[in-house]
Amino acid sequence: MTEQGQWFHRRGTIGRDGWESVVDAAIPGWTHTGIRIGALAAGESLALAEDGVERIIVPLAGSFTVQHTEQGATSETTLAGRRSVFDGPSDVLYLSSAASAVITGVGRVAVASAPASAVHPTRHIRAAEIPIELRGAGTSSRQVHNFGTPEALDAERLIVCEVITPAGNWSSYPPHKHDEHVSGRESRLEEIYYFEAAPTRVGGDAGAAEAAFGMFATYSSDAGAIDIAERVGTGDIALVPFGFHGPAVAAPGYDLYYLNVMAGPDQERVWLITDDPAHAWVRDSWSGQDIDSRLPYGHGDH
Numbered sequence: 001m002t003e004q005g006q007w008f009h010r011r012g013t014i015g016r017d018g019w020e021s022v023v024d025a026a027i028p029g030w031t032h033t034g035i036r037i038g039a040l041a042a043g044e045s046l047a048l049a050e051d052g053v054e055r056i057i058v059p060l061a062g063s064f065t066v067q068h069t070e071q072g073a074t075s076e077t078t079l080a081g082r083r084s085v086f087d088g089p090s091d092v093l094y095l096s097s098a099a100s101a102v103i104t105g106v107g108r109v110a111v112a113s114a115p116a117s118a119v120h121p122t123r124h125i126r127a128a129e130i131p132i133e134l135r136g137a138g139t140s141s142r143q144v145h146n147f148g149t150p151e152a153l154d155a156e157r158l159i160v161c162e163v164i165t166p167a168g169n170w171s172s173y174p175p176h177k178h179d180e181h182v183s184g185r186e187s188r189l190e191e192i193y194y195f196e197a198a199p200t201r202v203g204g205d206a207g208a209a210e211a212a213f214g215m216f217a218t219y220s221s222d223a224g225a226i227d228i229a230e231r232v233g234t235g236d237i238a239l240v241p242f243g244f245h246g247p248a249v250a251a252p253g254y255d256l257y258y259l260n261v262m263a264g265p266d267q268e269r270v271w272l273i274t275d276d277p278a279h280a281w282v283r284d285s286w287s288g289q290d291i292d293s294r295l296p297y298g299h300g301d302h
Contacts, residue, residue, distance in 0.1 A: 007218070008228050011235025018046055021237055023192060024113075029241055032157065032190045032263040034113040037235065040064070042106050050100040054116040056148050056160050057093040058259060060085050060196070062107015068122060070099040077124050081107065085196050085257040086164060088298040089130040089145040094123045094153055110194060112148070114158040114263035121154070134291045135171075140282075141292035142171040150269050157263040159189070159271055164257050165214070165250040166294045167200035172216075172246030174279040178264075178272065179223035179242035187272040189264040191240040193248070195232040196257040202294055204253060214256035218245040232256075244276050255297075 006028065014021050024034040034053065038046045040062075048055065050069075057066055063081035067074060079091040095101055097116040103109060125147050133144040146152050148160030165171040178189045197212035199205050216238055217229045223242035230238065232248075250256035262271065275283070 007226060007239045007241065008230055009237045011233070014237070020235065023237060023239065027239070030190065030239065032114060032265065033192050033261045035192050035194055035237065035259075035261050036111040036113070037194065038103070038109050038111070040103070040105055040107060040109065045102050045104045046109070048095070048101040048103070048111065050098060052097055052115060052117070053113040054097045054120065054155055054158050055095040055111050055113045056158065057095060057101070057103065058110040058112065058160075058162070059090045059092075060108040060110055062105055062109070064103055064105030064107070064109055066093050066101050066103050068095060068099045068101040070096055070122065080127065081105070084198065085162065086198055086201060086255055086297055089127045089132065089147065091127050092125050092147050094120075094125065094148070094155065096120060096122045097156070110259055112158065112160045112259070112261040114156070116156040116158075118156045120156055123153070125153070132296055134295050137286035137289035137291055139169050139292075140171070140173055140286060141166070141169055141295055143295050143297055149271070155269065157269060159262040159269065160260065162257065162259045164255065164297055165248060166292055167202070167204070167250050167255050168252045169292060170247040170249050171256075172248040174282045175219070175244040175246040175276040176273040177221050177223070177242070177244045177276070178274070179221055180274075181266055182274075185272055186274045187264060187266050187268070187270050189262040189271065191245070192261040193238040193240070194259040194261075195236045195238070196234040197232070197250075197254050198234075200253055200255045201297065208253070212254040213251055214254065215249040215251070217247065218243050220244075
């Protein structure tokens with residue numbers, strides 16, 4: 001398998017068992033994180049076995065019911081969902097590593113995962129509870145939904161958030177890495193980027209939905225060689241085992257979304273990064289700049 005084929009996957013090219021895409025340890029060199037993307041029509045379902053992984057179920061478009069079973073007891077959680085990933089945060093469900101589940105509903109759903117040896121309680125996180133962060137400034141402004149970060153969720157390894165980058169803006173920038181353990185400064189984390197793109201909500205052409213795109217790049221660090229520069233659209237997945245990653249750029253006319261899934265071997269569950277020294281100065285340039293006035297994106301902002 002080529003380097004590009006190993007770490008970047010177009011929509012639907014790594015599907016199995018009824019899922020549109022599956023990332024797990026079956027991919028050579030991939031250990032600590034996983035994601036499943038599913039599309040459901042009325043009457044269809046997707047199952048998740050109890051297999052020692054903690055999960056977060058994230059509606060991408062539509063609403064879902066999750067029937068989950070743990071220690072012989074079965075419960076049902078309804079996730080109110082959203083029209084699209086550009087309509088503000090959605091209810092999500094953190095599913096304990098001791099639980100199995102069946103997902104029903106209509107729309108698209110993501111399941112982020114990480115192997116876990118401890119059991120943390122299943123938790124329904126409602127959209128209104130999710131911390132919304134406006135990060136960066138100027139053309140580096142982006143919106144982050146921090147529902148699965150250490151500050152917001154009790155979990156063993158899994159760190160999950162989603163990012164909305166308005167048309168023409170840059171995110172995952174400056175380029176940074178998290179592939180070396182440096183106490184208090186950098187943590188070791190694999191990272192998954194699941195992308196969606198759409199005509200911008202501020203004057204976009206709805207008829208151009210299939211053409212919507214952004215750009216994403218990774219490049220080598222001392223931890224390993226990687227060199228990916230790709231045009232990304234809805235359903236594409238980039239894997240970052242090591243190396244500097246960023247920027248993720250929303251093309252003019254098109255908003256860009258990505259779901260980030262992170263976990264790693266370090267004892268402490270923490271996201272600590274090191275900027276590429278050549279570009280770290282860019283953060284200081286944001287001082288005095290305003291956040292992009294298009295943010296935040298929420299429900300009903302059309």
